[in-house]
Amino acid sequence: MALPSGHRTQEEPRFHQATIDDLGTQLAGVTFVVVDLETTGGSPKDSAITEIGAVKVRGGQVLGEFQTLVDPGHEIPPYISVLTGITSMMVAAAPRIDAVLPAFLEFARGAVLVAHNAPFDLGFLKAACEESGVLWPAFASVDTAVLARRLLTRDEVPNCKLATLAPYFSTSTQPCHRALDDARATVDVLHGLFERLGPLGITSLEELTGLTRQVDPQRRRKRHLAEHVPSGPGVYVFRGPGDEPLYVGTSGDLRSRVRSYFSAGEQRSRMTEMITLAERIEALPCAHDLEAAVRELRLIAEHKPRYNRRSRFPERALWVRLTDEPFPRLSVVRRVRPAAGAFLGPFPDRRAADAAVAAVHESLPLRQCTSRLSLTVLGSACALAGMGRCGAPCTGDQTREEYASIAAVFRAAVESDPRDLVAPLLHRVERLAEEGRYEEAAVLRDRVAVLVRAVRRRQRLESLATVPELVLARPDGAGGWQLAVVRRGRLVAAGVAERGRSVRGHLADLRATAETPTGPDDELAASVDETELVLRWMEKPGTRLVDLTGTLASRTPGTGGYSGFLAQVDAGRADRDPFADTRSLSTRSQPDRVTPGAPATGGRTPGRRGRVATGLASRA
Template structure:
């Protein structure tokens, strides 16, 4: 910058004290464009925009509105139409997103973008711009969900969803999952939140963005804990005051991921509490993402860190067991014991296991009494026998061989062919639907889906667990190969062969140092979750099977004939809010309340109840 004329003339420099209002852009002078989208699903990768609604405001005055339907170029799923009211017919004559974006960007030019759960809406808009060769404007943005979490407590609102905040702030428009209505409701929520800013001394845009991005000073002081963490794939462990593992995670770039815990981007309350307790961070570099995922799974199962929610207790998985006795029955158990019967599963919870049991009993007249039956002492038949849902083996009305033929249908379903078990159930679903008993049909349909998913999972696990050894290779993207050695479903060695090195030589070293699983050959050597990780890695495009000992094959016919049925059921099981971005919108369990005081707003931790 050239010197001022006064300095060139030799005059002394003059300094003027600016007012507080001049230190930033007053909120009253900022133009905000509040935007909301409706889409065909929750991710811009596989979904598209169906409607854009936006409201331009400044100083509490509405300057204009923007609304248009958008042809997504794909069918709108039925559950989306039920939620939003937007059907494929409605958007058939609408413009494509490439024609809409220039008009919207012009409408929002020079404004600060506002959205409730901004990563969702702005993520779709950025992806659409990139797809159509348009530059995304370098505009500031405000997320009213984050702002609400900073300013409101759980005593005021139970969560920070738009449907909760709109009535709390007496919004003139109710959210309806239509873009313009939701944008109008967000405007009222924004103004309601702005009223909370005045007593805090926050009057400028810079102070507002600083509030939503504020980092706890205690968290900032701990950034040095990430200094020794290397780049590359691996596992990281946050350790507490007693060196106990607090949290285990994995990443393809350890250093970048660990550093993110000390920025404003991490807003989860339990993670905030975890970082406050952390005294040390350990990093375990891994050869590739599969090894990192497996190590993470094993460490979580071993240490059960208090801040990990996933897979802390793999031993709590449930299985449906057909007992090994003359008149076998079904029971729900937690442990698979070879030779103790036929096991189906695992199931994620008791509800799923019970649904599968009910489905089997709907199809087969297996006994439902819990005691062992004697071949000599005869009893009296129960109500189920009178209803034709049990052959009454307890009375001698059914021989061991006759009962065994019924149990054989379940055994065959688990091993290879579920048709004998599932066909009667699907026929009943059709009958119930024909009788317009749609709710009963839907309940039975969902039970059949739970049963089929369990059969599919069991057969996939068995196929890999039965293989004594196989070697897998995947391209690393840089001309080299990622190598994995798997024995009976367990990852026993992992390594990389960079470009220019011998894959065979690297593999020979891995095989020489690979772990040897212990236990009977017919047992799986790994947990269910680990075997599934290996299966998913093996089934990724580009993975090659290098060596194989034994046979790797899926049972025939398996559940291939029911894939379309399961896909239809899966669509109907989508959460009632399919647009969630995965972040919790609840107020923080222990929020840092923003309070007014000398020198600007202060963060006051709310004390936990004793």
């Protein structure tokens, strides 16, 4: 049959309108495996899995569940059993993790793994696979804690813990630190969060993943601010519209660190807000990492940038002072004047200072009244005298010489030997434990730890405060030497003697231009934080003492004998909170809004208090 004129002999190409279903992997068709673990501790390095619970869902429907106890290979600590309800007896007949992993990986094959605080659960699973010689599949993953931080406001929930989100979303199962129940509760939380994605125009797995790893457009537009920043160690300062410092930081590679603020790796909401306000970045190259760290401290203390959280107020450090009077007492002060008595500290806050004072009063019958006692005018005894906690010098029952021998124990502890002060306290801790008064023993033990650390810190600082000048050198890795001149604990000059250059000649130039600290010779010439930076740099392997004026020494016996005790206290504190998550679980002031058809990017949204509430809350 002949074809009509003008018709082609081959089939016409067909065109169709693409729909949203053709773009990306639609969430409705994705299989999710929500997993939760119970473990014997908070780190895969020294802990093991005791239970795995998982729920497989797709399109809002439960497809299957997986649950098994796991023998960790050792006894389950009692505090873990109290928390989870899983005892060593319960897991005695359970399979080991190498027998459980193949079944779980088969259950989760081809799915997207979901967990609340996913780094914890997936970290344990990956470590178990590595230890068992099993290849960890390339699972995609979703963290419901991250999604909650991104999608919920503080008006809705105060934090994004699973125990907080479960009642908010009216989950059918309440989390109770058992793996399957917690996984079931996480499924309901996941579905509740998915309901928040529709108005944002997020319908695919790719968009969901991008929601948590996006670069805020305000930050993206300011990437040019980092173009002039050089490489090498130094300090960087973000400056605002009025050229005021917004944030001060330090890095061994200035260019790399500053550029990271404009990448998806920076997810802190306060940094997004800070960059939104920034107008320029000032780079201050330094000779080496010590000079950079010291300059950062000084700039933060001087300008107190609003987006820096640490070291802004060094003047607020507290000290415990033994007053200089006939019958001295302890008081908490902010200023150190060596001529005005013995000083212990510094302490980061009033709570720590009060704990040290309470420990001293447990050991020594120092008076606790605040009035200044007279040698001639006598008063009446207080209740502490009747309890044997004070010798009542106010009544004349205790002479000045008798009281001085008690105060001398405190002075000796601060200067060199804390044994007479600490030994009675440790004996009391043991006695309380033997009597079954464990809570009282723990409180006193923690107070003793605060006291010992304060004594150690004071003695370390004093060892450097009394040195008129010392010169330190460290290899720079390229055949040269990093040099630091320190006077009474303050870094007064820093430089690098490059390979082939005379160290002595370069050192003479540094000394000629170095600062000259003012003030009494027996006081620190710098902040406590700066002196401790110098001490840590000095104690690094490879550091050499080039020159010294005066004497650099630590008084004996010091606190070295209490290192084991302090390590036990730290271990006990970790055991009391084995699952501590150091990441911020707070919500943002307002969620980001994504316009239809636009990619999921975090725009700038004013918060309730005028703050820019963008980005994902991450580590503080």
